Amino acid sequence: MKVKGFLKDVGGASRVTKARQAKFDQASANPAPYDPIGTLAKTLHPGFLHFRVTEVRDASPTAKTIRFEGAHFPYFMAGQFMTLRMKIGNSLVTRPYSISSSPFQTRGEHPFVEITVRKPRKDGFVADYLYDNVKVGDEFEGEVGLGEFHYGPIRDAKNVVALAGGSGITPFLSMAREIRFGNLDMNLTILFGSVSEDDIILRKELEECVCDKVRVIHVLSGENPNWKGERGFLDAKLIQKYSQGDTTYFVCGPQVMYDFVRKALEELKVPARRIRFEVFGAPRDITTFEGYPKELAGEEFRLTVCQGIHHTVIPAKANEPIAVALERAGLKVHTACRSGACGYCRIKVLSGNFYVCPVGDGRRGADKDYGYVHACATYPTSDLKIKINID
Ligand SMILES: Cc1cc2nc3c(=O)[nH]c(=O)nc-3n(C[C@H](O)[C@H](O)[C@H](O)COP(=O)(O)OP(=O)(O)OC[C@H]3O[C@@H](n4cnc5c(N)ncnc54)[C@H](O)[C@@H]3O)c2cc1C
Ligand code: FES
Structure with missing residues (x-):
């Protein structure tokens, strides 16, 4: 059976190849005046x-x-x-x-x-x-x-628990609104950590989304004597209390929350494929990362920026990403995630030394081999010469 199916497939594929070649042979040598695929992509x-x-x-x-x-x-x-x-x-x-x-x-x-x-x-x-x-x-x-922080019906479980802290609530409000108005089919439970009631961002907007598919649970960590709701942090016990069956966990919030929540999900033995973290931008203090040469923290280096035929020399602080040095100098640098993940800010290092934030090292193997780095996650540790694209 298998062999017959395989031969049929090969036969079918070879017919397609012939038909395609025939189309190429009949095609005009002039480029098409209108490119529908390109127009759609744009x-x-x-x-x-x-x-x-x-x-x-x-x-x-x-x-x-x-x-x-x-x-x-x-x-x-x-x-x-x-x-x-x-x-x-x-x-x-x-x-x-x-x-x-x-x-x-x-x-x-x-x-x-x-x-x-x-x-x-x-x-x-x-x-x-x-x-x-x-x-x-x-x-x-x-x-x-x-970015990649969105629900995928094929990839994610239909029950989603969102673990949000501070301004990390924003992507979940977008999801909640989409569900509330019938455009997204999933069950969303938002566990939203804030310090005090005053601190809760977008409270009214979130309440407007509550329905049979959207729940919002506020969790306060500060002293709030009159608060009748959940208290403390988003720990394993609380997460378990609001989880039902097969669940995907979406996490978005400040950097400190990530380590805490990661441990809680490990404790609950949630498989990695059921956890999705939003990127959180450049770390607050790069000097706390393993391998960073702390003795250089207060230093400033010369960054030679080659852009086409132009060479500009600008200052670059050892504890700030190269992208920030370029921005301070008013040079146009294309960034998106600012977390080392997307590669929009890819530049080539021509000479000098640098440190790459280990959390945000989204470089491909070939980039590492040929001296390309992501400017938002790379820090100078000597004078540097780099090449950037003309935007
Ligand atoms: C995917 C994603 C989504 C986010 N969504 C939200 C959101 O919904 N709401 C929200 O509030 N935040 C959000 N953030 C965070 C947001 O991008 C900013 O980081 C935040 O608003 C703080 O910006 P900031 O410039 O004040 O501080 P930071 O982003 O921490 O930047 C400080 C940097 O600016 C540099 N700097 C200081 N002075 C200068 C200067 N003169 N010229 C150039 N650079 C200088 C500093 O050296 C430092 O490196 C999100 C981040 C990410 C990665
Ligand atoms: S902006 Fe995404 S990797 Fe730098």
């Missing part, structure tokens, strides 16, 4: 877009939701992120933000996307700028629909 993935701020509203006492409208938004999946590029002083910076609105809201007469930006307690740069300065009418450029 519609789905248009690259950089221009959009305008049409609304700014509070999402908590320390977070703001910003709505952007544009002529056209590509399709994206609930959970994915967008990037915003902006000039702040002399710096030309980009940051990723998970889209908190839902894909269906990019259709209709006034298509829009929303992000929710949290003002950090200290050392904020872009977040502070957006939180303090953005107003209706401001214009930005950026990309929409990036």
Whole structure:
């Protein structure tokens, strides 16, 4: 039986090859005036877009939701992120933000996307700028629909437990909205960790999504004497309490939460294929990572940037990724995840030494062999000469 099927397959394939060759022979030597595949690809993935701020509203006492409208938004999946590029002083910076609105809201007469930006307690740069300065009418450029953090019906279990902390709630609000309006078929339980009731981001918006398929459980870790709900952290006991049957766990939140939650899921013996972590950007303090030469932490090096025929020398701090040095110098560097995963910021190192963050080392083997690195996850440990693309 098997051999017969195999021969049939081979016979079928050889007929297709002949038919294709015949089409090639009959084809015109002139290129087709209209390329439907290319046009479709450009519609789905248009690259950089221009959009305008049409609304700014509070999402908590320390977070703001910003709505952007544009002529056209590509399709994206609930959970994915967008990037915003902006000039702040002399710096030309980009940051990723998970889209908190839902894909269906990019259709209709006034298509829009929303992000929710949290003002950090200290050392904020872009977040502070957006939180303090953005107003209706401001214009930005950026990309929409990036990353792998979305539900996949073939890959993931139908029951999803979302483990969220702080601004990590945003991709789950997008998913909850999509479910609430009947565009996504899954059961979502959100365990949302915050310090205090005041601290809960997007509380009203989340409540509006609660239905037979969406549950939201707030978990407070601070002193909250009047709180009647869940308390503490997202530990194994709590996760188990809200899990039912075959479940996929989606995790998004601050860096410190990841180690804690990872251990809890290990304790519950959840298989790796049932856990999905969102990337969390550059680590707060690279000097805490194994292998980082701590004695260099306060140093500044010379970074020679070759861009076509132009060579520019700029300063680069040992404890900041190369991407930040380029941005501080106002040079255009294409970034998306800023976590070493996507490769958008790939550059070639021509000479010098560097340290790659072990958590964000998404380089392919060939890249390692030929001296390519991801600028968002690579730190200079000597003077460096690099080659970047002209954007
Ligand atoms: C996939 C993903 C989704 C995210 N979604 C959200 C979200 O929904 N909501 C949210 O609030 N956050 C989100 N974030 C985090 C967000 O991207 C930013 O990191 C956050 O807003 C803080 O930005 P920041 O610039 O203040 O600080 P950081 O991103 O931590 O950047 C600080 C960096 O800026 C550098 N810097 C300081 N001064 C300058 C200068 N003059 N020029 C250039 N660089 C300088 C610093 O050296 C430091 O390296 C997400 C991150 C990722 C990876
Ligand atoms: S921006 Fe994704 S790897 Fe650097």
